[in-house]
Amino acid sequence: MxxxxxxxxxxxxxxxxxxxxxxxxxxxxxxxxxxxxxxxxxxxxxxxxxxxxxxxxxxxxxxxxxxxxxxxxxxxxxxxxxxxxxxxxxxxxxxxxxxxxxxxxxxxxxxxxxxxxxxxxxxxxxxxxxxxxxxxxxxxxQYDTNQQQEITTVESISEGSYFLFNGTRMFQKQEKLRKRYKCIEVTTEKVYLFHPIAEVILVS
The missing domain is CATH 3.30.2010 (Zincin-like)
Structure with a gap:
């Protein structure tokens, strides 16, 4: 064995x-x-x-x-x-x-x-x-040691902030709808719903 x-x-x-x-x-x-x-x-x-x-x-x-x-x-x-x-x-x-x-x-x-x-x-x-x-x-x-510092979650950034998802797609955070956050993709103006703990890169 x-x-x-x-x-x-x-x-x-x-x-x-x-x-x-x-x-x-x-x-x-x-x-x-x-x-x-x-x-x-x-x-x-x-x-x-x-x-x-x-x-x-x-x-x-x-x-x-x-x-x-x-x-x-x-x-x-x-x-x-x-x-x-x-x-x-x-x-x-x-x-x-x-x-x-x-x-x-x-x-x-x-x-x-x-x-x-x-x-x-x-x-x-x-x-x-x-x-x-x-x-x-x-x-x-909290016990992760290999996370890049710039990666954060949707719930932790302020409304109106811009962020990158999957490294290239830029969104602007809007209001919370029930359990998810409404976010607008900048280039297409399409609305997407993001899980609060989705990992993103804050732009501004």
Whole structure:
């Protein structure tokens, strides 16, 4: 049985690495550290035509975000083992498995107190991604060490400010509509709705 703890400890808190290593062995999962992806933090692929379970997690996440994403994807694996594709991807079955898999890590002293509080609150109703829970997302972001200083979020800039999205498209921030911010693309004058924690580069 391979021990992946040493490799995993580069990405997750050391105390968590043996548990994740055991999960990889127990499920014969092909676990991969992926390049950064803007559209997702990690993903899970069910076995197909003799292939093993596959999980990938973005390499540039901080250790706590990497661990939380890993648990998220293993909850998908566990749900598939129990129900195959007969249940919703993030339905009640997945939520229950996520809570069960997260539980051991809550008692090991792995998470700082602010993250622990945010996770505990998030676990009342886990969502499709930790990014959709703004409180947990904000707390996790405080532990990032590889963020460029000029990158900020839509919610943190003032109304009327101009910002770049995806490096090239310029928008002007308008008022908040329910849960998202109305923003106007400068060149086309089209209106777009931005999530409060969408990452942008402030221009003025």
């Amino acid at each position: 391979a021990d992946f703890s040493k490799q995993l400890s580069k990405y997750v808190p050391a105390a968590a690495a043996p548990i994740i290593s055991q999960w990889i062995n127990d499920t014969s999962c092909r676990f991969r550290v992926s390049k950064s992806r803007k559209t997702k933090l990690g993903d899970y692929m069910a076995p197909f035509q003799g292939q093993p379970h596959k999980i990938s997690v973005n390499h540039d996440l901080n250790p706590y975000a990497f661990l939380i994403t890993t648990i998220h994807e293993f909850a998908h694996l566990k749900t598939w083992q129990l129900f195959k594709n007969k249940v919703k991807p993030h339905g009640s079955e997945w939520k229950e498995n996520y809570k069960k898999l997260m539980q051991p890590f809550l008692t090991l002293g792995i998470f700082p107190q602010d993250i622990l509080q945010a996770i505990t609150k998030y676990m009342n109703n886990p969502a499709a991604s930790s990014c959709t829970d703004m409180n947990l997302y904000r707390v996790l972001r």
